[in-house]
Amino acid sequence: xxxxxxxxxxxxxxxxxxxxxxxxxxxxxxxxxxxxxxxxxxxxxxxxxxxxxxxxxxxxxxxxxxxxxxxxxxxxxxxxxxxxxxxxxxxxxxxxxxxxxxxxxxxxxxxxxx
Amino acid sequence: xxxxxxxxxxxxxxxxxxxxxxxxxxxxxxxxxxxxxxxxxxxxxxxxxxxxxxxxxxxxxxxxxxxxxxxxxxxxxxxxxxxxxxxxxxxxxxxxxxxxxxxxxxxxxxxxx
Numbered sequence: 001x002x003x004x005x006x007x008x009x010x011x012x013x014x015x016x017x018x019x020x021x022x023x024x025x026x027x028x029x030x031x032x033x034x035x036x037x038x039x040x041x042x043x044x045x046x047x048x049x050x051x052x053x054x055x056x057x058x059x060x061x062x063x064x065x066x067x068x069x070x071x072x073x074x075x076x077x078x079x080x081x082x083x084x085x086x087x088x089x090x091x092x093x094x095x096x097x098x099x100x101x102x103x104x105x106x107x108x109x110x111x112x113x114x
Numbered sequence: 115x116x117x118x119x120x121x122x123x124x125x126x127x128x129x130x131x132x133x134x135x136x137x138x139x140x141x142x143x144x145x146x147x148x149x150x151x152x153x154x155x156x157x158x159x160x161x162x163x164x165x166x167x168x169x170x171x172x173x174x175x176x177x178x179x180x181x182x183x184x185x186x187x188x189x190x191x192x193x194x195x196x197x198x199x200x201x202x203x204x205x206x207x208x209x210x211x212x213x214x215x216x217x218x219x220x221x222x223x224x225x226x227x
Contacts, residue, residue, distance in 0.1 A: 045215070108156070
Protein backbone atom coordinates (compact mmCIF):
# COMPACT_ATOMS: atom_id res chain seq x y z
CA UNK A 1 0.00 0.00 0.00
CA UNK A 2 1.01 3.65 -0.30
CA UNK A 3 0.77 6.75 1.81
CA UNK A 4 -2.27 8.79 0.81
CA UNK A 5 -2.66 12.26 2.25
CA UNK A 6 -5.44 14.81 2.02
CA UNK A 7 -5.48 18.52 2.69
CA UNK A 8 -7.15 20.07 4.53
CA UNK A 9 -8.10 17.47 7.12
CA UNK A 10 -11.11 19.55 8.07
CA UNK A 11 -12.60 22.93 7.40
CA UNK A 12 -15.56 25.06 8.31
CA UNK A 13 -16.80 27.13 5.38
CA UNK A 14 -19.52 29.66 4.77
CA UNK A 15 -22.42 29.09 2.47
CA UNK A 16 -21.77 30.16 -1.10
CA UNK A 17 -18.00 29.74 -0.98
CA UNK A 18 -15.85 27.02 -2.54
CA UNK A 19 -13.24 24.68 -1.09
CA UNK A 20 -10.55 22.75 -2.91
CA UNK A 21 -9.42 19.47 -1.40
CA UNK A 22 -6.08 17.94 -2.36
CA UNK A 23 -5.16 14.28 -2.52
CA UNK A 24 -1.50 13.26 -2.77
CA UNK A 25 -0.13 9.73 -3.15
CA UNK A 26 3.51 8.82 -2.62
CA UNK A 27 3.59 6.54 -5.66
CA UNK A 28 2.06 6.59 -9.11
CA UNK A 29 -1.39 5.08 -9.30
CA UNK A 30 -3.64 4.20 -12.19
CA UNK A 31 -7.02 5.10 -10.74
CA UNK A 32 -8.04 7.86 -8.37
CA UNK A 33 -11.58 8.29 -7.07
CA UNK A 34 -13.47 10.82 -4.99
CA UNK A 35 -16.18 9.77 -2.54
CA UNK A 36 -18.60 11.56 -0.28
CA UNK A 37 -19.63 10.20 3.09
CA UNK A 38 -22.50 12.05 4.69
CA UNK A 39 -22.74 11.95 8.50
CA UNK A 40 -23.38 8.42 9.70
CA UNK A 41 -23.77 7.12 6.17
CA UNK A 42 -21.94 4.92 3.73
CA UNK A 43 -19.65 5.99 0.92
CA UNK A 44 -20.97 7.34 -2.36
CA UNK A 45 -18.75 7.64 -5.40
CA UNK A 46 -18.65 11.16 -6.82
CA UNK A 47 -16.33 10.68 -9.77
CA UNK A 48 -13.27 9.02 -11.22
CA UNK A 49 -10.35 11.42 -11.64
CA UNK A 50 -8.75 10.74 -15.01
CA UNK A 51 -5.17 11.78 -15.59
CA UNK A 52 -4.95 14.32 -18.37
CA UNK A 53 -8.64 14.34 -19.19
CA UNK A 54 -11.99 15.28 -17.73
CA UNK A 55 -13.27 13.36 -14.74
CA UNK A 56 -16.06 10.82 -15.11
CA UNK A 57 -19.00 11.70 -12.87
CA UNK A 58 -21.55 9.41 -11.30
CA UNK A 59 -25.25 9.97 -11.56
CA UNK A 60 -26.30 12.90 -9.40
CA UNK A 61 -22.93 14.64 -9.47
CA UNK A 62 -21.95 17.32 -11.98
CA UNK A 63 -18.74 19.01 -12.97
CA UNK A 64 -19.99 22.52 -12.20
CA UNK A 65 -20.55 21.57 -8.58
CA UNK A 66 -17.56 19.24 -8.13
CA UNK A 67 -14.79 20.17 -10.55
CA UNK A 68 -11.89 17.72 -10.40
CA UNK A 69 -8.35 17.93 -11.63
CA UNK A 70 -5.72 15.27 -12.01
CA UNK A 71 -2.57 16.73 -13.52
CA UNK A 72 -0.39 13.65 -12.93
CA UNK A 73 -0.41 10.11 -11.57
CA UNK A 74 0.08 11.08 -7.92
CA UNK A 75 -2.16 14.10 -7.35
CA UNK A 76 -5.78 15.14 -7.67
CA UNK A 77 -8.03 17.91 -6.41
CA UNK A 78 -11.76 18.08 -5.77
CA UNK A 79 -13.49 21.43 -5.47
CA UNK A 80 -16.83 21.74 -3.74
CA UNK A 81 -18.38 24.83 -5.32
CA UNK A 82 -21.04 27.24 -4.12
CA UNK A 83 -21.41 25.28 -0.91
CA UNK A 84 -24.59 24.82 1.07
CA UNK A 85 -25.09 23.11 4.45
CA UNK A 86 -26.13 19.96 2.56
CA UNK A 87 -22.54 19.66 1.37
CA UNK A 88 -21.37 19.05 4.92
CA UNK A 89 -19.73 15.63 4.63
CA UNK A 90 -16.49 13.77 4.71
CA UNK A 91 -14.79 13.78 1.33
CA UNK A 92 -12.45 10.89 0.63
CA UNK A 93 -10.04 10.10 -2.14
CA UNK A 94 -9.10 6.53 -2.98
CA UNK A 95 -6.54 4.95 -5.27
CA UNK A 96 -6.11 1.75 -7.23
CA UNK A 97 -2.89 0.68 -8.91
CA UNK A 98 -4.75 -1.12 -11.66
CA UNK A 99 -3.12 -4.50 -11.13
CA UNK A 100 -5.91 -5.73 -8.85
CA UNK A 101 -9.16 -4.31 -7.60
CA UNK A 102 -7.80 -3.35 -4.20
CA UNK A 103 -8.67 0.24 -3.38
CA UNK A 104 -7.09 2.29 -0.62
CA UNK A 105 -8.42 5.43 0.98
CA UNK A 106 -7.00 8.67 2.22
CA UNK A 107 -7.81 9.96 5.71
CA UNK A 108 -10.65 12.15 4.48
CA UNK A 109 -11.54 15.83 4.67
CA UNK A 110 -14.31 16.73 7.08
CA UNK A 111 -16.25 19.69 5.70
CA UNK A 112 -18.80 21.68 7.64
CA UNK A 113 -20.78 24.36 5.83
CA UNK A 114 -22.49 27.01 7.92
CA UNK B 115 -29.72 -1.61 -9.73
CA UNK B 116 -26.93 -3.24 -7.81
CA UNK B 117 -26.95 -3.01 -4.06
CA UNK B 118 -24.93 -4.15 -1.10
CA UNK B 119 -26.41 -4.27 2.36
CA UNK B 120 -25.32 -5.17 5.85
CA UNK B 121 -27.66 -7.06 8.10
CA UNK B 122 -27.19 -5.18 11.35
CA UNK B 123 -26.42 -1.51 11.89
CA UNK B 124 -24.82 -2.27 15.25
CA UNK B 125 -23.17 -5.34 16.76
CA UNK B 126 -22.09 -5.49 20.39
CA UNK B 127 -19.67 -8.22 21.51
CA UNK B 128 -17.72 -9.04 24.62
CA UNK B 129 -13.99 -8.58 24.44
CA UNK B 130 -12.37 -11.91 23.61
CA UNK B 131 -15.44 -13.30 21.83
CA UNK B 132 -15.62 -13.83 18.08
CA UNK B 133 -17.51 -11.30 15.96
CA UNK B 134 -19.42 -12.05 12.79
CA UNK B 135 -20.53 -9.24 10.51
CA UNK B 136 -22.81 -10.17 7.63
CA UNK B 137 -23.36 -8.62 4.23
CA UNK B 138 -25.68 -9.40 1.34
CA UNK B 139 -25.36 -8.36 -2.27
CA UNK B 140 -27.85 -8.29 -5.10
CA UNK B 141 -25.83 -8.96 -8.24
CA UNK B 142 -25.04 -12.60 -8.82
CA UNK B 143 -22.36 -11.51 -11.31
CA UNK B 144 -20.35 -9.73 -8.59
CA UNK B 145 -16.91 -11.31 -8.54
CA UNK B 146 -14.86 -9.30 -6.06
CA UNK B 147 -15.50 -8.08 -2.54
CA UNK B 148 -13.64 -6.03 0.03
CA UNK B 149 -14.11 -5.48 3.74
CA UNK B 150 -13.11 -2.11 5.19
CA UNK B 151 -12.75 -0.90 8.76
CA UNK B 152 -13.40 2.76 9.51
CA UNK B 153 -12.45 4.17 12.87
CA UNK B 154 -13.87 7.46 14.03
CA UNK B 155 -12.30 10.39 12.21
CA UNK B 156 -10.35 8.22 9.77
CA UNK B 157 -10.67 6.96 6.24
CA UNK B 158 -11.72 3.37 5.52
CA UNK B 159 -8.90 0.88 6.04
CA UNK B 160 -8.58 -2.16 3.76
CA UNK B 161 -8.95 -5.34 5.81
CA UNK B 162 -9.31 -8.26 3.43
CA UNK B 163 -10.68 -9.08 0.01
CA UNK B 164 -12.04 -12.16 -1.71
CA UNK B 165 -12.73 -13.14 -5.30
CA UNK B 166 -15.73 -15.15 -6.37
CA UNK B 167 -13.62 -18.18 -7.21
CA UNK B 168 -12.96 -18.62 -3.48
CA UNK B 169 -15.28 -19.51 -0.61
CA UNK B 170 -13.00 -18.50 2.20
CA UNK B 171 -9.98 -16.35 2.82
CA UNK B 172 -8.08 -15.82 6.03
CA UNK B 173 -5.97 -12.99 7.32
CA UNK B 174 -4.62 -12.08 10.68
CA UNK B 175 -7.52 -12.77 13.10
CA UNK B 176 -10.01 -12.22 10.27
CA UNK B 177 -11.78 -14.61 7.94
CA UNK B 178 -14.10 -13.75 5.08
CA UNK B 179 -16.63 -16.31 3.91
CA UNK B 180 -18.42 -16.04 0.60
CA UNK B 181 -21.61 -17.92 -0.23
CA UNK B 182 -22.42 -17.23 -3.86
CA UNK B 183 -25.55 -19.36 -3.80
CA UNK B 184 -27.33 -17.01 -1.44
CA UNK B 185 -25.23 -13.95 -2.34
CA UNK B 186 -23.90 -13.48 1.15
CA UNK B 187 -20.54 -12.79 2.69
CA UNK B 188 -19.38 -12.47 6.24
CA UNK B 189 -16.41 -11.12 8.12
CA UNK B 190 -15.35 -13.05 11.17
CA UNK B 191 -13.04 -11.47 13.72
CA UNK B 192 -11.45 -13.83 16.20
CA UNK B 193 -10.84 -12.85 19.83
CA UNK B 194 -12.31 -9.39 19.38
CA UNK B 195 -10.29 -6.61 20.98
CA UNK B 196 -11.20 -3.04 21.98
CA UNK B 197 -9.18 -1.82 18.99
CA UNK B 198 -11.61 -3.61 16.71
CA UNK B 199 -14.34 -1.12 17.61
CA UNK B 200 -15.19 0.65 14.37
CA UNK B 201 -17.68 0.72 11.51
CA UNK B 202 -17.20 -2.12 9.04
CA UNK B 203 -18.21 -1.82 5.40
CA UNK B 204 -18.42 -4.47 2.75
CA UNK B 205 -18.00 -3.40 -0.87
CA UNK B 206 -18.52 -5.19 -4.16
CA UNK B 207 -16.98 -4.52 -7.54
CA UNK B 208 -19.53 -2.89 -9.77
CA UNK B 209 -20.66 -4.82 -12.83
CA UNK B 210 -20.31 -1.76 -15.08
CA UNK B 211 -16.71 -1.09 -14.19
CA UNK B 212 -13.59 -2.98 -13.35
CA UNK B 213 -12.43 -0.59 -10.65
CA UNK B 214 -15.52 1.00 -9.14
CA UNK B 215 -16.98 -0.27 -5.89
CA UNK B 216 -20.45 -0.17 -4.41
CA UNK B 217 -20.57 0.03 -0.63
CA UNK B 218 -22.92 -1.40 1.93
CA UNK B 219 -24.40 0.68 4.72
CA UNK B 220 -21.93 -0.33 7.43
CA UNK B 221 -22.11 -2.17 10.75
CA UNK B 222 -20.84 -0.50 13.90
CA UNK B 223 -18.95 -3.00 16.06
CA UNK B 224 -18.92 -2.19 19.78
CA UNK B 225 -16.58 -4.18 21.99
CA UNK B 226 -17.59 -4.45 25.65
CA UNK B 227 -14.75 -4.74 28.15
